[in-house]
Amino acid sequence: MAEPSSGWGMLPTPLGFLRLEATATGISRVRFCSDAWDAGYPTPVVTAALRELSRYFGKPQARFESPLDPQGTPFQRRLWGALCRIPSGEVRTYGELARELGTSARAVGGACRSNPCLLLVPCHRVVGKHGLGGYAGTTADAGLFTKRWLLRHEGVSIG
Numbered sequence: 001m002a003e004p005s006s007g008w009g010m011l012p013t014p015l016g017f018l019r020l021e022a023t024a025t026g027i028s029r030v031r032f033c034s035d036a037w038d039a040g041y042p043t044p045v046v047t048a049a050l051r052e053l054s055r056y057f058g059k060p061q062a063r064f065e066s067p068l069d070p071q072g073t074p075f076q077r078r079l080w081g082a083l084c085r086i087p088s089g090e091v092r093t094y095g096e097l098a099r100e101l102g103t104s105a106r107a108v109g110g111a112c113r114s115n116p117c118l119l120l121v122p123c124h125r126v127v128g129k130h131g132l133g134g135y136a137g138t139t140a141d142a143g144l145f146t147k148r149w150l151l152r153h154e155g156v157s158i159g
Helices: 044-058 074-084 094-101 105-113 141-153
Strands: 007-013 016-022 027-033
Touching (some): 027 044
Antiparallel strands (some): 007 016, 016 027
């Protein structure tokens, strides 16, 4: 029987469960969940990404090399590519990325907010000029707790 072209899997982390979803091309979605509702169907792409994310929670300098397939506009994909070049332990401001990409800080924030591959596309490494900014489309306590935790895990101290 042929293996399906897409898959999914769950990973327990210090911040809750991560659910990864993949197409035949690569990881298409990573998000936090409150609990694991199924074990998923971990294809080789999903299994490799789960292994990389598990390694990240033990050693935050671990690099992500799994193929990605996030769905978005050409601008979003360009920004997400720029985010992947920010090393662990470093941050960029929305304004710095806007200047690099020839756009506005607001556009950078919008593309970060729509990032479907949390952690693998490290939008948590983008901060405001005078503060933390948002995370995963929210400035609510839970989102900021997660962002602050991830940055501290990587050795970054932000308010």
